[in-house]
Amino acid sequence: xxxxxRLFVSAPSAAVLEAAEAAGGGRVRLxxxxxxxxxxxxxxxxxxxxxxxxxxDGYREAxxxxxxxxLGYIADEETSPNWQCEDYCLEERGEQWCGTTxxxxxxxxxxxGGGAGSDHCGEGSGWITGxxxxxxxxxxxxxxxxxxxxxxxx
Numbered sequence: 001x002x003x004x005x006r007l008f009v010s011a012p013s014a015a016v017l018e019a020a021e022a023a024g025g026g027r028v029r030l031x032x033x034x035x036x037x038x039x040x041x042x043x044x045x046x047x048x049x050x051x052x053x054x055x056x057d058g059y060r061e062a063x064x065x066x067x068x069x070x071l072g073y074i075a076d077e078e079t080s081p082n083w084q085c086e087d088y089c090l091e092e093r094g095e096q097w098c099g100t101t102x103x104x105x106x107x108x109x110x111x112x113g114g115g116a117g118s119d120h121c122g123e124g125s126g127w128i129t130g131x132x133x134x135x136x137x138x139x140x141x142x143x144x145x146x147x148x149x150x151x152x153x154x
């Protein structure tokens with residue numbers, strides 16, 4: 001007889017959360033509640049990816065940009081807990097942000113720290129220098145250099 005797999009959702013221990021935040025040097029900012037996921041019978045690796053969605057009510061502040069947030073997990077929970085980004089490309093679904101993982105541990109949406117706060121989704125900003133102003137300066141400089149080289153050899 002096959003034993004059903006059960007998923008348990010709980011809060012990570014306060015000691016682990018405090019240690020992970022301390023390891024981040026004050027740079028970690030959660031955008032959701034932190035949760036711990038475990039399976040019974042125990043297994044940490046999943047046969048495929050699982051999608052985890054978080055509500056962000058109570059964590060949003062004016063000016064928050066969740067587009068650079070990530071699905072973060074606490075790595076090395078037993079020895080030296082620290083937040084790491086798992087999925088940089090969260091999808092917004094109503095009032096929730098969803099990301100995927102292939103393992104279970106403690107998770108939260110990270111707004112900063114652990115690698116959050118930068119564009120890792122592959123689409124980028126579309127600007128060579130990262131901004132329109134920078135690209136205008138680059139183009140202007142290249143045009144001026146071309147003009148002076150052509151004038152010098154004419």
